[in-house]
Amino acid sequence: MYRSKGKRILDILLAATGLITSLPFFVVLLPVLWVYFKGDPFFVQIRPGLHARLFVILKLRTMHSDGRPVSGLGKLLRKSSVDELPQFWNVLRGDMSIVGPRPLLPEYLPLYNAEQRLRHSVKPGMTGLAQINGRNRLSWDEKFEFDLHYVKNLSLMLDARIIFETAAGLLLMRKTVGSVVDTSPFKGNAPC
Structure with a gap:
């Protein structure tokens, strides 16, 4: 029941709440x-979603279109994950979920083995099991292990745990500004 209907209801409620509470940031x-x-405040990119169907992911721009990094504001937006807030719109549209495997680049699709392709049997998420278990410190195989564990064990309790740990990580990161350890559960404009 949760997988088929409840997860979508939770996504709509959390994404709508997220967009409303994000309004001051956007303003x-x-x-x-x-x-x-x-005149180009958004970063848009094609990513594969449910059943590997392509969609446009939204983020706040943190670097120039030619790839030059932005110092100061761009780094702050990435570190705080504020650049990910437009993805609440992706969730409302039904392209993404609050929780699920992070959407990778389409170029990676041919590299998946049969089991790894199972990550596309659920919607990609703003955060996921890999993000709360090491994120960028994980190898490709470790990320896929977490993604597949999530797909096979999807439940309200698991989603609640991931949401709670993501929020705790963001709060911890904000309390330890200046720390060399990046505890943000998101990766900005990078592939995952």
Whole structure:
């Protein structure tokens, strides 16, 4: 029941709440990013979603379109994961879920083995099991192990745990600004 209906209801409730509570960030940041990036405040990219169908993922832009990194504001947006807030819209649209395997680049699709392709049997998420268990410190195989564990054990309790640990990680990161350890559960404009 949760997998077929409850998860979507939870996604809609959390994404709508997330967008509403994010409005102050958008009101402040969008004009700044609009000026800084000359009218292009959003980063958009094609990613594979449920059943490997392609969709457009949204983020706040943190680097120039030619790949040059942005110092200061861009780094802060990435470190705090504020650049990921537009993905609440992806969740409302039904392209993503709050929790699921992070969507990778389409170029990686041919590299998956048969079992790894199971990660596309659920919607990709804003956060996931790999993100709360090491994120960028994990190898490709370890990330897929967490993704497959999630797909095979998807439940309300597992989603609740991942959401709680993601929120705790974000709060911890904000309390330890200046730490060399990146506890943010998201990776900004990078592939995952």
